Amino acid sequence: MASTIRVRAIASGDTTQVQSLINHPMDSGFVKDSKGQIIPPHHIEVVEFEHAGKVVFTCLWGPAVSKDPYVKFSFKGGKKGDDLKVSWVDNKGQSDSTVAKIQ
Template identity: 35%
Template sequence: MSTPTRIRATLKDGGTELRMLLSHPMENGLRKDAEGKRIPAHFITELSVRRNGEVVLAADFGPSIATNPYLAFSVGGGAAGDEIVVSWRDNLGETRSDTIRVA
């Protein structure tokens, strides 16, 4: 399993500010290694963010996203202690899900 997603969730201006750094190689399948062999594609295809079980972001990714994607966005409302769950699936079937509480 991959390194945990680094997530920050804070209350700001009547909403919840979310920032996350996903640890993933995000290989597009077009690059070659030092020996000239193609590096196989390996990238996140689906991402979801839930607050207290409700989806606040659902995204489809592709091979053009950079290594270790960084996402930042705000959602209206929220309260200290709300549960934030960030989950993703990649093109090889690997999954990851990380949970934090709003500070």
């Protein structure tokens, strides 16, 4: 199965800019389908970005985050060629992770 996470990390000086897009429905539990039935909640709760064994950014999300969420941030200490691990866990226990090289 292909990863649900797309990530780009670019080092510039001592700062690394990170952009990530996660493919996820992010259902709130308040929307009805075409038959009028409530679509159960299904949303990401935790997203973590790790560099050199340390968590550099954490997102704590709930049902208010939109479908296919996008994250952009920067951190200090990344170098070209280093690994950046991205992982998420949702409210149904599903998860995904990927590792990207910093460019």
